[in-house]
Amino acid sequence: MSPKRRECLKKGVKVAIMSKNVEKRVELIKEYEGKLPKKVIEDALKIAETTKMKDLKKTMERAVEEYQKNLIQPGEAAGIVAAQSIGEPGTQMTLRTFHFAGVAELAVPQGLPRFIEIVDARRDPSMPIMEIHLKEGIREDKGKVIEFANRIEEVKLSDIAKIEEDFTNKQVIVVFDMKKLDGIELSFDEAKKIVEKNARRKAKEVGDNYLIFEPGFSTLKSIRGFKDKLAEVRLRGVPGIRKAAVLQEPDGTGYYLQTEGTNLKGVLVLPEVDASRVFSNNIREIENVLGVEAARNAILIEAKKVLDGQGIKVNPRHLMLVADAMTYDGEVKAIGRQGLSGQKASVLARAAFEETVRHLHEAAMTGEVDYLKGVTENIIVGQPIPVGTGTVKLIMKLGED
Amino acid sequence: MADLDPEVILSHEYVPKHEILKDKDVEKLLEQYKIESKMQLPKILSSDPVVKAIKAKKGDVLKITRKSMTAGEAVYYRVVI
Numbered sequence: 001m002s003p004k005r006r007e008c009l010k011k012g013v014k015v016a017i018m019s020k021n022v023e024k025r026v027e028l029i030k031e032y033e034g035k036l037p038k039k040v041i042e043d044a045l046k047i048a049e050t051t052k053m054k055d056l057k058k059t060m061e062r063a064v065e066e067y068q069k070n071l072i073q074p075g076e077a078a079g080i081v082a083a084q085s086i087g088e089p090g091t092q093m094t095l096r097t098f099h100f101a102g103v104a105e106l107a108v109p110q111g112l113p114r115f116i117e118i119v120d121a122r123r124d125p126s127m128p129i130m131e132i133h134l135k136e137g138i139r140e141d142k143g144k145v146i147e148f149a150n151r152i153e154e155v156k157l158s159d160i161a162k163i164e165e166d167f168t169n170k171q172v173i174v175v176f177d178m179k180k181l182d183g184i185e186l187s188f189d190e191a192k193k194i195v196e197k198n199a200r201r202k203a204k205e206v207g208d209n210y211l212i213f214e215p216g217f218s219t220l221k222s223i224r225g226f227k228d229k230l231a232e233v234r235l236r237g238v239p240g241i242r243k244a245a246v247l248q249e250p251d252g253t254g255y256y257l258q259t260e261g262t263n264l265k266g267v268l269v270l271p272e273v274d275a276s277r278v279f280s281n282n283i284r285e286i287e288n289v290l291g292v293e294a295a296r297n298a299i300l301i302e303a304k305k306v307l308d309g310q311g312i313k314v315n316p317r318h319l320m321l322v323a324d325a326m327t328y329d330g331e332v333k334a335i336g337r338q339g340l341s342g343q344k345a346s347v348l349a350r351a352a353f354e355e356t357v358r359h360l361h362e363a364a365m366t367g368e369v370d371y372l373k374g375v376t377e378n379i380i381v382g383q384p385i386p387v388g389t390g391t392v393k394l395i396m397k398l399g400e401d
Numbered sequence: 402m403a404d405l406d407p408e409v410i411l412s413h414e415y416v417p418k419h420e421i422l423k424d425k426d427v428e429k430l431l432e433q434y435k436i437e438s439k440m441q442l443p444k445i446l447s448s449d450p451v452v453k454a455i456k457a458k459k460g461d462v463l464k465i466t467r468k469s470m471t472a473g474e475a476v477y478y479r480v481v482i
Contacts, residue, residue, distance in 0.1 A: 288450075293419070
């Protein structure tokens with residue numbers, strides 16, 4: 001770079017763009033695709049217009065050198081480094097579960113409890129939450145969004161009616177709260193139809209605001225059972241969505257929904273939603289509906305959310321390793337006894353982890369062989385561990401040229 | 402409930418691009434990483450929604466192009482089991 005040019009750059013003067021041979025320079029950068037990650041290539045393309053060919057070539061060579069220097073070495077104990085890197089700041093994570101201020105937000109487990117939930121790949125998170133973004137044309141209009149929110153909120157019969165059993169006459173009486181029924185924009189006749197369909201029988205008596213059913217059972221237990229079944233009848237909404245709150249999009253493009261309770265499949269099929277941006281915090285549900293790769297993404301994003309929420313900085317590469325390890329076999333596995341550690345190939349490694357006697361016993365009965373390929377087994381038998389320099393299996397022939 | 406429309410699954414932000422690798426590319430891949438058998442690759446179940454959506458069969462190797470927060474884009478491979 002000429003001194004004059006450098007001066008210009010320092011002053012922030014826009015450097016004259018060297019339009020000559022730009023294509024050639026871009027071509028040069030493109031040659032490095034595959035050698036460098038996409039992000040670096042993109043950055044290089046940004047300076048293509050303002051850098052000389054000679055400088056650019058030097059820069060790219062240097063970038064490759066630096067990139068390779070920073071790649072992880074074969075044999076590096078990446079898992080242990082990841083465990084320590086997440087564990088150390090994790091100890092500083094407070095156990096407090098705090099609630100957001102305001103009415104619309106929901107109380108979500110934060111910090112360590114939530115992190116454990118993610119890593120354990122729990123089937124049901126303690127607070128399942130969905131974030132539903134809507135299509136353009138709907139999300140700008142708050143009225144429409146609220147209307148949609150009301151529509152997907154699940155309403156059960158027990159929410160809007162009093163259900164009582166009358167044991168003397170062997171009847172079940174459903175008394176609707178007409179105000180609440182109005183609130184969900186359902187007429188009495190419509191509600192009656194839905195209830196009758198689900199109860200699989202016609203009401204014996206119909207009043208202004210009540211229905212009387214005769215289940216035809218005589219035992220107290222079966223009448224109670226019938227009543228409980230009626231209470232669960234869904235009058236409206238998507239099953240599993242207990243509450244939906246309307247929130248403003250952070251980029252100001254409108255409103256989105258946050259729901260308590262999740263049903264990814266049920267929501268994805270609705271025509272109003274932007275199906276590419278419906279998120280659930282239930283990783284198992286994502287795995288079932290969208291596949292392992294989506295679940296891996298979810299683990300990564302959820303874990304990062306927890307750490308960011310606590311103001312803890314962890315290099316995302318460590319979290320990626322955890323997410324990759326959890327999804328390696330094609331399904332989400334917990335870290336721990338039920339998952340990764342409990343399914344290790346080596347008997348000795350499993351015995352060293354938990355339930356020593358059971359593992360040894362079972363291995364003895366089935367005639368299992370330990371190939372001593374992992375770290376734990378080799379420590380137990382007192383051999384060098386296959387980590388770092390221990391990975392290398394080379395024998396040098398001495399005395400020969 | 403019926404299966405979701407494949408379009409919906411593939412268009413989701415969480416789902417990266419999955420492609421079925423051609424046989425000769427599989428060989429190249431194994432050669433590049435010095436892998437003896439494709440079964441040593443990370444796995445994906447044949448019952449996986451995305452596998453069904455792109456109609457991959459058992460034994461296929463999928464090339465998965467992920468969006469990565471560190472590298473911009475990262476390529477990963479999985480074999481369908």
